[in-house]
Amino acid sequence: MKTAYIYPGLNGLLRPKDRIRYLPLPEVQARFKQAEAALAAQTGVIVDLNELLSRSTEEIYSIDNISLAAVAICSIQCGVGDRLKATHPAPEWLMGCSLGDLARAVFAEAYSFEDAVVNHVKFTRDIGGINKIGKNIGVSTPAGTAFTPEDRAWFEEIKVDVSNFSPRFLNIGGRFEELALIEERAKTSGWKTMTILEYPAHSRYILPYVDKVKREVLNVKTHAPKTKIFSSFSAKPITEADEIRQEFILSITQTIHWDLAVTKLVRDHGITHFVNMGPCSSLTALMKDIAVTVETTEAYEILGL
Structure with missing residues (x-):
């Protein structure tokens, strides 16, 4: 069985049950604390991510909180990845959907977790008006x-x-x-x-706003991935550190070719099993309409949550 981990995007917290499902994991709570400390030290932003997730959907996804919602999602996905790394064989491939590319890069050791959350907040803070x-x-x-x-x-x-x-x-x-x-x-x-x-x-229509922070994005520190990464934008493998960096811009400005990327992973790279890293199950729901024969499992099922 060849497995790929898939990472949902910014819609991950829309349902209340998805917000709380992974919170009991010590690894998720550790990532929350790490993110909170990094944001406080490097941006002056003070946040309690557990408290944020207790709020209404409207509050979590308000323009004032949306970057912190992204931090919460990335933290959950990285915590889930930490647990799976410690307890299960490594996957063959990783693929993110938009925001999910951050946790994907962290799992592959191509981008540090603290850089991922701090840079995301810094960059989104500078594109007001979108x-x-x-x-x-x-x-x-x-x-x-x-x-x-x-x-x-x-x-x-x-x-x-x-x-x-x-x-x-x-x-x-x-x-x-x-x-x-x-x-x-x-x-x-x-x-x-x-x-x-x-x-x-x-x-x-978002390009003029992102151009304001493009120089800063392209200066972030990235490394060649230690686990193979597949792009849902280009539907091709990513092997170089610079490609990881470029995708930080693509992850908000370019269209996603999810169905093509899934098809190529199955057809060209022999993937027979996808693990959805949460928090939501939206990517799992899509599989039934994509013309592939493949098993999809939720990370919470594997972890017994």
């Missing part, structure tokens, strides 16, 4: 159907940016006016829509 131009939504077709070539051509025509997660689920970043057109079309097409992030992640 919530005023648009947002990021999920759009799904009814079960048993898929988006058509005509649908995809229309998305391109109205200038939104589409991340492909499965034939029937898309993540779309764009400006408010174009997203309103999608929500209107959804009413007649039977699509379901939901807001995922209150800013246009994975779209061209």
Whole structure:
């Protein structure tokens, strides 16, 4: 059995049960303490991550707290990885989904945990205003159907940016006016829509904001990964430290090709088993709509939580 660990993104804390599932792990609590200490020392930010996760979804995902929500997710994923490293054989591959790339890089020893959380908070603090131009939504077709070539051509025509997660689920970043057109079309097409992030992640519209911090991002210290990494942006392996660094920019500005990346890991690299590193199970749910034969297990099932 060839295994790959997969790491969800910033939607990881949307459900209350996902926020608390991994909190009993000592390794998660240790990562929380490490993150809190690093943020206090290097950014002046004081946070109690356990207390943050006790708040409402709206508070956790408010523009003021979103970077700390990201720190909590990364800390949980790294704590889960710490436990699995100590108790289970190493995976063949690692693949993150957007924010999940941070914990993926930490597991591979390509990026230090403290750098991951501190730099994320520093960089996101410097891109204020991104919530005023648009947002990021999920759009799904009814079960048993898929988006058509005509649908995809229309998305391109109205200038939104589409991340492909499965034939029937898309993540779309764009400006408010174009997203309103999608929500209107959804009413007649039977699509379901939901807001995922209150800013246009994975779209061209966030580039001017990210350019402000690009120089700082490209100065972070990275190393060649010790565990093989597969990119969900390029759908290719990543082997060099500079590629890790470049993906910190890609992780917020570029579209994701999740279905293609999963397919390539299975078809070209022989993966037969994915372990979802949490906190949420969204990536597991997508697997049934991707044309691969593979087993997917939640990390909490392996760890007996």
